[in-house]
Each structure stands twice: as structure tokens, then as C-alpha cells.
Amino acid sequence: MNRKVSFFNFSLNNILSKDQSLLDQARIRLLYYGFWIVGVAVFGLFISVYFQRQALLTITAGILLVSLLVLFKYLTYRANWKQISHAVLIIATIINLNNVFIAMQKVDIITVQVILLVILFSYYMIGQRWGLFYSLLNLVPVMVFLLISYKGNYSIALRPESVDQSTIIISIFANFILIIYIHSHFYGAFLNNIRELKENGEKQVELNAELELAIEKAEKSSRIKSEFLATMSHEIRTPLNAIIGMSNVMLMAKPRPDQVENLDVLKFSANNLMAIVNDVLDFNKIEAGKVIFEKTRFNLVEVVENICGSEKIKAEQKGLEFMVKIDPLLNEKTLIGDPTRLGQILFNLVSNAIKFTQAGNIWIKASFHESQGNNITVNFVVKDTGIGIDQRNLESIFEPFTQESITTTRQYGGTGMGLAIVKRLLELQGLQMYVTSKVGRGSEFSFSMDFPVAAAIDDADDKNTLLNYAESFENLRMLIAEDNPVNVLLMKKLLSKWRIKPVIANNGQHVIELAKESDFDIILMDLQMPVMNGFDAAMEIRRLQDPRKALTPIIALTAAALYDIRAQVLKAGMNDYVSKPFKPEELLEKIQNLVAAVH
Structure with missing residues (x-):
């Protein structure tokens, strides 16, 4: 009713x-x-x-x-x-x-x-x-x-x-009236019901059509967003690659102490800008559920110290006391996991702690929590004496593009994506972030993470082997596909440190022509080039009749960092990829591994 x-x-x-x-x-x-x-x-x-x-x-x-x-x-x-x-x-x-x-x-x-x-x-x-x-x-x-x-x-x-007859007539007449009324009434009801079903069916067809159109628009919007991110990623990361790369080259040239300080500031600022770009791209990956966590060997102490080393400068500039405490037991262990994602989590937490603390202390702690078989549990804590967070806003601070208030955003700046990325990265690994905070007293963020322990290998020997191999690269025949003159200059300067004299191609078609004419040990392939892109060029090389030329190792050098870039690279027949701006040692190691595998 x-x-x-x-x-x-x-x-x-x-x-x-x-x-x-x-x-x-x-x-x-x-x-x-x-x-x-x-x-x-x-x-x-x-x-x-x-x-x-x-x-x-x-x-x-x-x-x-x-x-x-x-x-x-x-x-x-x-x-x-x-x-x-x-x-x-x-x-x-x-x-x-x-x-x-x-x-x-x-x-x-x-x-x-x-x-x-x-x-x-x-x-x-x-x-x-x-x-x-x-x-x-x-x-x-x-x-x-x-x-x-x-x-x-x-x-x-x-x-x-x-x-009497009158009573019979009244009864018969009333009964017939009722029979006719029931039939007539329900016949009309059934017709109305059928009409309503038909109308609902037509509306459902219209709604389905609208839904299909909405899905098509959403897919188109998602595709446009991905294309936009790919373009912006390439356009922003390309000059950053040159800035960070040239900083690395100049630092490798044994500059004076005053020059080292200036170069460190330059590199630090470029890396900060890169971190913002990566936040946007990483959040896109996370929302798409396409994040793949690596399982590589790393030293946890080095990861924490590298993060804290870069952030300590910012803390000292604000007059903050920056304290790092790492369990000595962790220094003796080589762990297996994703140091990049772990570093990203710690970087965002430490960066936030420094940003929202005007006076006092910043504490970073990594402690050995427990051991189960070949796995260990490490507890991470980032604590500050900053502005703190109201209890009512503890959930909202983990939402993307969100800070505690508009006043906070205006006063302290930032994109509001750091904690959202931290939370999503932990959730994708089945982990949880714990927060305790008091307004005006500070905040504490903590989480625990399990790591398998790798067999002990002398890292010094590894580095020496890599260095020795780099010294023998002077006979390496390398073809580089790159259309950006600044990046060409950067690559030449960087590779000269390893005694490599590369051949340069400025587009994909040029790469194919050079690959047909000469034998190369490895090809570094940019993906976005005029005339022919890197994907098509790689596929053409794989179709060459000469097996040696067709099997030449190819490393994609890309400023794009979308979640499906690896799949696209491998589908095109390339062996691996390195994102710009890249770490010289990362590129060197991949070159070493691919060339060694062929020879």
C-alpha cells in the first residue's frame, strides 16, 4: 500500500x-x-x-x-x-x-x-x-x-x-454477470500486462543500446587516456632522460667537489620530477590491475639507505633530525623481491613525513621481525613529529588526488597520490598499512613484508665481473635506433665510458637497412621514431633471411611506461626493454646478459 x-x-x-x-x-x-x-x-x-x-x-x-x-x-x-x-x-x-x-x-x-x-x-x-x-x-x-x-x-x-422464479432469475443473472466480469476484467489485465512487458522489453533494448554506447565511450575514453599517458610519458621522460643521463655522464668524469654538489642537486631535482611522472603512470597501472612485482636479488639495507640518503638532504634543509635505524641482522642477508616497488613505498612515506613536518624528527626503522624457514618478515616504520591527521580523515588520505584538506594542499603542495599508491601497492601484495596519528603531535605509518632469503653471493665479485665485462665492450658492434639528437649525444657519451662506438640510425627503416648491410652484436631500439616505429622495425629484422641477423638481440629503449609495454615489446620480437631515463648499470647488465647468451 x-x-x-x-x-x-x-x-x-x-x-x-x-x-x-x-x-x-x-x-x-x-x-x-x-x-x-x-x-x-x-x-x-x-x-x-x-x-x-x-x-x-x-x-x-x-x-x-x-x-x-x-x-x-x-x-x-x-x-x-x-x-x-x-x-x-x-x-x-x-x-x-x-x-x-x-x-x-x-x-x-x-x-x-x-x-x-x-x-x-x-x-x-x-x-x-x-x-x-x-x-x-x-x-x-x-x-x-x-x-x-x-x-x-x-x-x-x-x-x-x-x-420462486424471480429468485432463480436473480441468481442466474448475477452469476452470469460475475462470470462475464471476471473474464472481462482479467482479459484486460492480461492485455495490460503483455503491453507492459512489451514496453519494458523495448525499454530494455534501448537501455542495452545505451549501455553498449556507454561501454564503447568508456573504452574509447580509456584508450584515449592510455594514448595520452603514453604521449605525455614519452614527451616528459625524453628530456628527463637527457638531464639525468648527462648528469650521470658528468659524474662519471670525476668532476671537482663543487661540481659534484651542483650535479647532485641537478640529478636530485630531475629524479624528483621523474618521481611525480612515475606516480601518475604507476597509479594508472595499479588501477588497471597490471602491476607485476619482480623477484630479484637485492640488499634491503642498500635500498633503505639509498632512499633515506636522497631524502636526508631535504630533511636537513628544513632543520629536521633525520634518524635511520636498520636491524644489523638484515645487513647479512640477500633478499628476493621487488626493490623498486619497496623503494617507491618507502620514498612516498618518507617524503610525506618530511613534507608535513616543520620541526622535530623523522624516524625510519627496518627491523627483523620473525623468520619462518627460508622466509623472513621485516617490519617497516616511518614516524614523524609533523602536523598529524584527524582521526576522521585517516581513511580519506589514502584516496587518489586527496589530502586531508584544501588548506593542507595549498600550504604543503603535492599531487595527493603518494599514499594512494602506497596503499594500492601493499594491497596488491596482500599487505596492510597501519596508521596512528594525533593532530599536532605527528604520525606513524607501519607495515610488514615477507621476503625469501637468497643464497649468499659475493656482490663485490658480481660488480667486478660486470666492470670487467664492460671494459671488454670496446669490440662490441652496437646499433642504436634513436631520432632525438640530445639522446644520441647522451648515448654516445655514456657508451664511450664503456669504450663502445655505436652506429646510429635515425628511424626504423634506417635500422633495417643497416642490419641487412652489417653484423651487429646488439641493437638498442627506440620505439617512437619517424618513417617506421621500433615495433615494426623489430618485426622486420626478425623476418630477415640471414639467421644470424634475424636473431640479433634487441633491447627496447622507451620513454613510455604504460603497463602493457613489456608485452608489446616481447610480442614484436624484442628481447628486453629499458625505460628512460635508465640507470647505466641496468643497461650495462642487460647488454652483458644478452650478448653472453648469443655468444
Whole structure:
């Protein structure tokens, strides 16, 4: 019902509701108007049999009239059409069998009409199962009565009553009216129901079309976003590659102490800018669920010290006391995991601690927590004496592009993505970040991470081997595909430190021509070039007839850092890739591994 109705309600509109189906509304209407029709007919019968002094029929008509009034009142108060339908059928069955076996002691046209009404009403109102039950409940006893009467064996003490022709006419007329009304009413209801289903079907088709269009727009939007990020990534990272790369080259040239300081500042600022770019790209990867965690050997102490070493400068510039405490047991272990992602988590936490602390201390702690077999658990804590966080905002600070307040954003700056990335990276590894904070007192962020312990290998020997191999690169035949003059200059300067004299191609087509003419030990392939891109060039090289040329190792050098770049590179037939700006030692190691594998 639309609302709670009064006991004295008699309006149909008050007991109908939009929540009801068209069929249920039709059932309620049938009962409502049906009671009026039957009530008028029963009242007429009551008057007729009363003046004919038919006591039993008068009592029956009177009981029926009162029952109709009670059921009608119940309908307009509670509108429980199922209970009322059962009550109507039970009353009709009792009256029908009473007339056949007691009052009239015969089966006439009125009896047949009542049975038809019971069949129609029960099936339409309460369904097939109950319809069959009430139909048989009325039909079977009547058939039994007919069989008994046929043999002349039916006899009871009461004398059957008889009614005049006017009463019979009233009964037949009322029954026909009810039969026609029930058929007409439900036929209209079924038509409306079919019409509504058709309209709903048409609306569903329209909604499906709109949904498909929305999905297509969303996919297009996602594709445009990915293309935009790829373009922006390439355009921003390309000059950053030159800045960071030239800083590395100049630092490798043994500069004066004052020059080292200037170069460190330059490199530090460029790396900070790169961190912002990476945050945007990494968040895109994380949201797409495409982050792949590496499993490489690393020294945890070195990772923590490298992060803290770069951040310590910022802390000291603000006059903060910067304290790092690393469990001595961790220095003796080589772990297996993703040092890049771990470094990213720690960098964001430490950077945030420094940003939001104006005076006091910054603590970074890495402690050996427990050991299980060949795995160890390390607990990381980053604590500060900064502005703190209101308890009500502890959840919102982990949302992307969100800081505690607009005032915080204006005062301290930042993109608001750092903690969002930290939380997502931990969640993807099944880990949880714990935060405790008090406004004006500071905050503490902590998490625990499990690492397998690698077999001990002398890292000094590894570095010496890599260095020795680098010194033997002077005979390496290298082809570089790069169209950016600044990057070409950078690569030449960097490779000269390793005594490599590369051949330069300025587009993909040029690469193929040079690969056909000469033999190369390795190819460094830029991906976005004029005439022909790096992907197509790599595929063409793999189709060369000379097996030696076709199998030349190819490393993609790309300023794009989208989540599917690795899959695209490998699909094009390239062996590996290095993202710009790259670490010289990373490129050197990949060159060494690929060349060694071929030779």
C-alpha cells in the first residue's frame, strides 16, 4: 500500500500501490468491485427468500451478506487479496454444498454456475495448484450427489426448500454477470500486462543500446587516456632522460667537489620530477590491475639507505633530525623481491613525513621481525613529529588526488597520490598499512613484508665481473635506433665510458637497412621514431633471411611506461626493454646478459 490506511477507509486508491504488479492490482480491483456486485445480488436474494419464508435460505443469504461486508472491510483496510480469496472460495464452497446436499437437495443451473465461478475465480486469483484444489472440492461432491440421486438413494430428514422464479432469475443473472466480469476484467489485465512487458522489453533494448554506447565511450575514453599517458610519458621522460643521463655522464668524469654538489642537486631535482611522472603512470597501472612485482636479488639495507640518503638532504634543509635505524641482522642477508616497488613505498612515506613536518624528527626503522624457514618478515616504520591527521580523515588520505584538506594542499603542495599508491601497492601484495596519528603531535605509518632469503653471493665479485665485462665492450658492434639528437649525444657519451662506438640510425627503416648491410652484436631500439616505429622495425629484422641477423638481440629503449609495454615489446620480437631515463648499470647488465647468451 502507498501508506498506512485508516480502519474506516473505503477507497480503492488507498489500497493500491506502485510496488504491486499489474496483475496484483487487477486482483484487488476484481475483489473490490466484485464485492459490490455480489453484495447487491445477495441482498436481492435475501429479500426474495425472506418474503417467501424460506428460513434456511434466508439464514444462508444473511450469513453470506455479513461475510461479504466483513471481507470487504478487511480488503479496504489490509488489502491481503490472497487471504480474502481463500475466504471467498471457502464460503462459496460451503454455500454451494449446503444448497446441493441440504437446502435445495438438487443440482440445477445455479449450482453449475457457482462451480464455474469457483473454477474461474480460484485459477485467476490464487494460481493453478489452489485452483485445482477448490475446483475438485466443489465438483467431486456434486458428482457424488448426482450419482446417488440417479439411483434414488439420497434422503435426509430435512425437507428441501423451493424458491420462486424471480429468485432463480436473480441468481442466474448475477452469476452470469460475475462470470462475464471476471473474464472481462482479467482479459484486460492480461492485455495490460503483455503491453507492459512489451514496453519494458523495448525499454530494455534501448537501455542495452545505451549501455553498449556507454561501454564503447568508456573504452574509447580509456584508450584515449592510455594514448595520452603514453604521449605525455614519452614527451616528459625524453628530456628527463637527457638531464639525468648527462648528469650521470658528468659524474662519471670525476668532476671537482663543487661540481659534484651542483650535479647532485641537478640529478636530485630531475629524479624528483621523474618521481611525480612515475606516480601518475604507476597509479594508472595499479588501477588497471597490471602491476607485476619482480623477484630479484637485492640488499634491503642498500635500498633503505639509498632512499633515506636522497631524502636526508631535504630533511636537513628544513632543520629536521633525520634518524635511520636498520636491524644489523638484515645487513647479512640477500633478499628476493621487488626493490623498486619497496623503494617507491618507502620514498612516498618518507617524503610525506618530511613534507608535513616543520620541526622535530623523522624516524625510519627496518627491523627483523620473525623468520619462518627460508622466509623472513621485516617490519617497516616511518614516524614523524609533523602536523598529524584527524582521526576522521585517516581513511580519506589514502584516496587518489586527496589530502586531508584544501588548506593542507595549498600550504604543503603535492599531487595527493603518494599514499594512494602506497596503499594500492601493499594491497596488491596482500599487505596492510597501519596508521596512528594525533593532530599536532605527528604520525606513524607501519607495515610488514615477507621476503625469501637468497643464497649468499659475493656482490663485490658480481660488480667486478660486470666492470670487467664492460671494459671488454670496446669490440662490441652496437646499433642504436634513436631520432632525438640530445639522446644520441647522451648515448654516445655514456657508451664511450664503456669504450663502445655505436652506429646510429635515425628511424626504423634506417635500422633495417643497416642490419641487412652489417653484423651487429646488439641493437638498442627506440620505439617512437619517424618513417617506421621500433615495433615494426623489430618485426622486420626478425623476418630477415640471414639467421644470424634475424636473431640479433634487441633491447627496447622507451620513454613510455604504460603497463602493457613489456608485452608489446616481447610480442614484436624484442628481447628486453629499458625505460628512460635508465640507470647505466641496468643497461650495462642487460647488454652483458644478452650478448653472453648469443655468444
